[in-house]
Amino acid sequence: MIGTIFDIKEMAVHDGPGIRTTVFFKGCPLRCIWCHNPEGLVAQPQLMFKEARCTGCRRCFVQCNHPDCRKFGRCIHVCPQNCLEVAGRTVEAGKLASELKASADILGDTFGGFTFSGGEPLAQPEFLLSLIEELKPHHLCIETSGYTDPDTFGRVIEKLDYIIMDIKLADSEKHQKYTGVGNELILKNFSILKNSSKPYLIRTPLIPDITDTEENLAAIKEIIGGSPWEKLPYNVAAGAKYKMLGMKFKMEGK
Amino acid sequence: MTKTYNFILEKKHHQFRHSVDWNLAEEYAEKGLSPIQRMADRFERLCKEEKAVILEGEQIVFLRTVSNLPAIFTDAEWEEIKAGHHIHELGFLSNLSPNYYDTIATGLLKKRETADEYGKQAIDNIIALSDKYLAEARAQGREDLVEVLTQVPRYPARNFREALQFFRILHFALWLEGNYHNTVGRFDRYIYPYLKADMDKGIYTYDSALALLEDFFLSFNKDSDIYVGVQQGDNGQSMMLGGIDEEGNDVYNLLSELCLKASCNNKMIDPKINLRVSKSTPADRYTEATKLTKAGLGFPQYSNDDVVIPALEAMGYDHVDATNYTVAACWEFIVPNVGADVANISAMSYPKAVDTALHKSLSTAETYEDFFAAVEGEIKAECDRICSGIKDLWFIPSPFMNVLMDCNIYEGGKYNNFGIHGTGIATAADSLAAIKKYVFEEKSLTAAELIAAVDSNFENTPELLHKLRFETPKLGNNDDFVDGIATALLDAFGAALKGRVNCRGGIFRAGTGSAMYYLWHANEIGASPDGRREKEPFGTNYSVSLFAKVKGPVSVIASMTKQHFENAMNGGPLTLEFHQSVFADEDGIEKVGLLVKNFIDRGGHQLQLNTVNLEKMLDAQKNPDAYKQLVVRIWGWSAYFVELDREYQDHVIARQAYTV
Structure with a gap:
């Protein structure tokens, strides 16, 4: 089973118990205007241009014969500053798993487990499920928007040890406005999660005037009841990567 | 924070400082004083010149009020000394770990009984300086300090505060004597x-x-x-x-x-x-x-x-x-009280050994093993050069340091080993990984092409530069291909120093530190086969290269714990930045x-x-x-x-x- 990821982070300390390794899946059905991982939004590999390092030598515009450069119209193997990088790598689940297991071997007793993040890991459910099989019996955790069909959601969480799920906005219309989708599926999946025996954590990113309003937080509280809940402070500097991808950060200046 | 803390932080204590313009060297030269007489005399004059300053609320006293130490040798004398001896850095004793504790437990008067004449003189001067503080404490009505300074440094410390104050006095005196890195x-x-x-x-x-x-x-x-x-x-x-x-x-x-x-x-x-x-x-x-x-x-x-x-x-x-x-x-690992190791006497540059072998031997090497043997040869040759260059090591005798050591420091100590740092191991390992992969395994690059590219600082080969720099295995990724090369380099360095006896009868210890050589050695060579451009520095100490793309700290740790450190235990850490x-x-x-x-x-x-x-x-x-x-x-x-x-x-x- 082949999937697309955009990063692997060793020693993730905020993504679940113990020293963990986090895999970032590429592609997400949501378009949260505050997203700080824009390279996780579209499923296809993308060219990232780190303009700050560019000296203007224009060597990347000289035609080359590398097959992987063709679709970008620029040579990615010539920049002395490494300004051009491709975000997104397609990889077979078994191969990825053996790469990932290296960190478990190194850390031994101090290893906590693996976390699937993104992007939206549930957007590649079959790839995720085969990766889960390969990585068992390690402690496995997901960070998800919860936006997927309930059948997939149920099938996946059943295999996991810890679920971190966002509830960003309680009002579906606002959810549609700021994330591109309504929250019906998410709330439905939340009830599946709540009724499962799995340990979980609900997260809400605190976006000024959008999610971080008294009304929204009270409404979320109403929905999740006594569920464990973490509110994440937001850093506007997170917008830096948009420019590298030629994308527009809708929160710019906010 | 206390008043004293803020006072020091704001550098207000600098108001008590002054410099002296004594021409001691000329005077000593005219009188024909020996080095130890000069050290003893300068220390005495400095102790007399020092003023007792006690800041408001200060618990642990002694503050330097004389900001400079006048030279004890004329330029001509110093040149003559240097011509006849190996002088390490500034020439004063440094990087020692003296036995403060024995002195704190016995008191300076007791130490005086067994000290030589210059040691006695130094002790007398420290006590005299301490008495100035005692008088100032009395003048300020600081009864707590009067009690402490009546006891130490003459007599053994009786409690925690006296022990701390005693330590401060001893440490202060070592600096004032001219020793450094105390x-x-x-x-x-x-x-x-x-x-x-x-x-x-x-x-x-x-x-x-x-x-x-x-x-x-x-x-x-x-x-x-x-x-x-x-x-x-x-x-x-x-x-x-x-x-x-x-x-x-x-x-x-x-x-x-x-x-x-x-x-x-x-x-x-x-x-x-x-x-x-x-x-x-x-x-x-x-x-x-x-x-x-x-x-x-x-x-x-x-x-x-x-x-x-x-x-x-x-x-x-x-x-x-x-x-x-x-x-x-x-x-650098040293032994307190009895050790007189010179743990930072010189440094060997791994990238320079690779660079020399690259130019001398790559075009004729048939296998990677041949080439690595040439690198080992260069490491050994560099160690020959370093070790044979250190003869007749001499330090300016420091009478008070001698009092605090459990050995006669003028003669050396129980251990007289010399430590040699090893600079730029990651740059060297990454360079060798590139050579092994492209020149010998893939054969996608000839020796001549690589040498030309390195010598031209990759001016005309941007694609090769990119490949070497960003798309070639690097130390720090838990990749045995490169990590094993670092192991072999460290082993080679250890082996090159093994069995050598230094001019004080000790051994040479290979190290994993770089000290400031990560900048100095980097400028001795041009670009390197790992895609490092000329003038770019190496990593510090036992670290990965500055531009190496690594998976993260876990892989770095895996890579950097594989080596046989028993062959290179002079010290020098892996550094991780978070x-x-x-x-x-x-x-x-x-x-x-x-x-x-x-x-x-x-x-x-x-x-x-x-x-x-x-x-x-x-x-x-x-x-x-x-x-x-x-x-x-x-x-x-x-x-x-x-x-x-x-x-x-x-x-x-x-x-x-x-x-x-």
Whole structure:
């Protein structure tokens, strides 16, 4: 089973118990205007241009014969500053798993487990499920928007040890406005999660005037009841990567 | 913080300083005084010139009021001495760990009985200076200080406060005598009994003991701006905590804990905190230590008893001495009291050995093994050159340092080994990985092409530069292909020094440190086959290359713990840089502690962690006045960022930082 990821982070300390390794899946059905991982939004590999390092030598515009450069119209193997990088790598689940297991071997007793993040890991459910099989019996955790069909959601969480799920906005219309989708599926999946025996954590990113309003937080509280809940402070500097991808950060200046 | 703290922080104590313009060298030359007579006389004059200054509320006194040490030799005399001897750095004794503790327990009057005539003279002068402080304490009505200074330094310390004050006087005197990189040694081991006795008597609470210790720690920072090494901060005031004693008992105690805390609270660059740990160190101690890492001072630096002690024993150190090891100014392993090792006498550049072999032997080497043998040959040749160049080592005799050592330091000590740093191992390993892969395995590059590209600084081969720099295996990714090359290089360096006897009858110890050579050696060669352009620096100490793309700290640890450190145990840490955000909560702190534990459990030898904040450093370059207290770690010492030269600032900025 082949999937697309955009990063692997060793020693993730905020993504679940113990020293963990986090895999970032590429592609997400949501378009949260505050997203700080824009390279996780579209499923296809993308060219990232780190303009700050560019000296203007224009060597990347000289035609080359590398097959992987063709679709970008620029040579990615010539920049002395490494300004051009491709975000997104397609990889077979078994191969990825053996790469990932290296960190478990190194850390031994101090290893906590693996976390699937993104992007939206549930957007590649079959790839995720085969990766889960390969990585068992390690402690496995997901960070998800919860936006997927309930059948997939149920099938996946059943295999996991810890679920971190966002509830960003309680009002579906606002959810549609700021994330591109309504929250019906998410709330439905939340009830599946709540009724499962799995340990979980609900997260809400605190976006000024959008999610971080008294009304929204009270409404979320109403929905999740006594569920464990973490509110994440937001850093506007997170917008830096948009420019590298030629994308527009809708929160710019906010 | 106390009034004294703010006074020192704002450098108001500088008002008490003055410099002297004595032409001692001419006078001594005319009188025909011997070097030791000159040292004894200068010390006497300086003690007389020093004024007693007691700041309001200050607990631990002694402040340098004379800011310079006039030369004792004329230029011509010094040239003559240098022509006949190997002079190490400034020529004064440095990087020793003297026996403060025996003196604190016996008093200077007792030490005087066995001292030579110059030692007696030095002791008399210190007591006279101390009496000036005593008189000032009386004048200020400071009864507490009167009591302390009536007892020490003449007589043994009777309690924690007297022990701290006594230490301060001895350490102050060593600096005033002209010795430098005066280390602190295993402070918690020897001072703890005084604290314990006072705690048992109920004299201190945890908090009041901590407050006193903070005042003591502050004393290391009062004069440190005049103890300048290569840069300000490079002053060697290293303190060792924890570790085992000769029976294998864990030394770590309440004082160790208080020291971590005092350093964390003071947030000053001295003393430099080191912590000895081992497989049996409990996980929560790493958490406590990581709280200090979070403070951003670059402390503590960890040394692994499981690895260091057996290696020292294998080099010929007695079991008792090996278990008692501490560090010199930065990270070089030395033995207190009896050791006279010169742990930083020179440095060998791995990338230079590779560069020489590249130009001399690559075109004729048939296999990678042939080529590596040529590199080994260059390492050996460089060691030949370094070792044969060190003859007739001579130090300016320091009578008071001699009093504090348990050996006749003029003759050398029980151990007289010379340490040689090894610079740029990652640059060399990465270069060899590129050569092995492209020239010998894939045969996609000829020797001539690679040499031409390196010699032209990759001007005409941008694609090759990109490939070498960003798409070739690098040390730090848990890749045996490169990691094994680093192992072979370290082994080669150890083997090249093995069996050699130095001019004092000791051995040569191979090391994993770089000191300032990461900049100096980098300028000795041009570009290198790892895609490093000319003038780009190497990584510091035992670290990965500055531009190597690594998977993360876990893989770096795996790569850097595979080597056979028993062959190269002069010291020099792996450095990891973490962004401040990693330490945002207790959970992050505990996890960094676990990572350190993992490094130690895997058999790593020495580790140093930095908390960095790139945004702050960049802003500090623009607005230095707003960041006077921003501390960064350089190679074996920490410094105030804004006081560093630009090239050192830029290197710190270029280092890898791991965020979460």
